[in-house]
Amino acid sequence: MRVTTNMLGINFLRDLNSRLEQIAKRQEELSSGRRLNRPSDDPLGVMGALRLRAQLAENRQYHKNMADAVDWLNTTESALRDALATVQRARELAVAGANSDLPPGALQALSQEVEQLQQHLVDVANTSYAGRYIFAGTQTDRPPCYQSGNDSQGNPIYNWQGNSGIISYEIAPSTTVQVNVSGIDIFPAMVNSLAELRNALQSGQVTIVSSKCLQELDQHMDSLLGILSRVGAKVKRLEMGMERLESNEADLTRLLSQTEDADMARTIVSLKTQENVYRAALAVGARLLQPSLVDFLR
Numbered sequence: 001m002r003v004t005t006n007m008l009g010i011n012f013l014r015d016l017n018s019r020l021e022q023i024a025k026r027q028e029e030l031s032s033g034r035r036l037n038r039p040s041d042d043p044l045g046v047m048g049a050l051r052l053r054a055q056l057a058e059n060r061q062y063h064k065n066m067a068d069a070v071d072w073l074n075t076t077e078s079a080l081r082d083a084l085a086t087v088q089r090a091r092e093l094a095v096a097g098a099n100s101d102l103p104p105g106a107l108q109a110l111s112q113e114v115e116q117l118q119q120h121l122v123d124v125a126n127t128s129y130a131g132r133y134i135f136a137g138t139q140t141d142r143p144p145c146y147q148s149g150n151d152s153q154g155n156p157i158y159n160w161q162g163n164s165g166i167i168s169y170e171i172a173p174s175t176t177v178q179v180n181v182s183g184i185d186i187f188p189a190m191v192n193s194l195a196e197l198r199n200a201l202q203s204g205q206v207t208i209v210s211s212k213c214l215q216e217l218d219q220h221m222d223s224l225l226g227i228l229s230r231v232g233a234k235v236k237r238l239e240m241g242m243e244r245l246e247s248n249e250a251d252l253t254r255l256l257s258q259t260e261d262a263d264m265a266r267t268i269v270s271l272k273t274q275e276n277v278y279r280a281a282l283a284v285g286a287r288l289l290q291p292s293l294v295d296f297l298r
Contacts, residue, residue, distance in 0.1 A: 022274045045259055052256040059252060062171055063245040066238045069169040072129055072179045073235045077228060079127040079134070080181070083190070084224045086121050090114055090194055091217040097201045098210035111201035115155065118194040122147075122158055125187040135183025138165030144183055145191070155198065160188045171241055177234060181227055190220050 096102075097110045125135050125145040132140035144162030151157055162184050168176040193216040200208040 026274060049256060049260045052252055052259060056249065056252045056256065059245055059249050063242055063249070065169045066171050066242045066245070069171070069177060069179045070235055070238045070242070072134065073231055073238070075127065075129040076134055076179075076181055077231045077235065079124050080224055080228050080231065083121060083124045083187075084221060084228070086117050086124065087190060087217055087220050087224065090117050090197060091214065091221070093117075093201075094197055094209050094213050094217060097197075098206055098214065100206045104204060107201045107204055111198045114194055114198040114201060118158075118191060118198065119156070121187070121191055121194060125183055125191070133162070134180055135187060136162035137180070137182060137184065138167065139163055140167075145187060153199075153202070155195070158188075158191050158195075160184055171238065177238065179234075181231065186220075186223060186227070189216075193217060193220060 093110050093114055097107055102110075122145045126143040127134055128143075133143055134140070136142065136144035139162050142161065145158055145160055147156045148159045149157050160183075164182040164184050165180075166178050167180040168178050170176050193213065196216070197209065197213040200206075200213060
């Protein structure tokens with residue numbers, strides 16, 4: 001095969017451009033800090049990086065869900081402890097009011113405090129978190145307990161407009177946890193029990209106070225303690241899950257860095273090598289492409 005000067009020039013330019021592309025690629029890696037800047041850099045590596053990024057995004061979303069669930073449950077736990085303290089105080093007043101030797105004035109004073117406890121319990125039932133009423137079921141946009149009027153003695157009458165719907169957060173693939181407590185199952189009965197205690201104290205019905213009222217208050221306290229234990233167990237479970245996800249995020253971030261980040265020391269060495277090769281190619285080309293007869297005919 002006959003080799004011409006034109007062929008030598010074309011081959012030289014092709015090789016020279018190849019060296020320039022390598023230099024440009026190494027410069028891009030240094031400026032971006034990434035080994036993978038486009039799919040053509042390493043198709044298999046890009047696929048692995050995309051999978052890691054998807055896992056990392058999923059991990060972060062589950063962690064966010066758990067953090068939100070923990071905040072919701074902590075708010076619920078605080079409200080339930082407040083409700084428990086309210087019922088405990090009402091029981092103390094009921095024990096004091098069960099004494100048949102108390103004068104009517106003392107019973108009236110006890111009934112007034114019970115009324116204040118009832119109103120406070122209504123406030124607890126209307127506890128909200130991030131603009132959502134936590135004891136309203138799925139109707140979180142409006143307070144579940146409201147005053148609809150007064151009875152014949154001027155005492156407030158409370159109604160419930162929430163439901164027993166479930167609010168759940170996804171904390172893992174195909175795994176959810178319920179974060180809300182059905183307020184309609186606990187608060188209306190407690191509010192009514194305090195209303196009965198108030199009315200019994202107002203009318204001096206000591207027998208009702210010592211039997212029915214005390215029994216109902218004890219049942220409410222047992223119910224609240226059981227709910228508090230379940231809420232605390234969920235919080236502990238979620239906190240452990242958040243620790244696991246934080247560890248997973250650290251591992252995924254490290255693997256992603258190993259996959260797509262550039263090794264700066266190796267990249268700098270490679271860049272200097274490509275620059276030296278480029279300079280050598282220019283020197284060789286200057287010797288290889290000597291002046292031809294055409295140059296002298298000009």
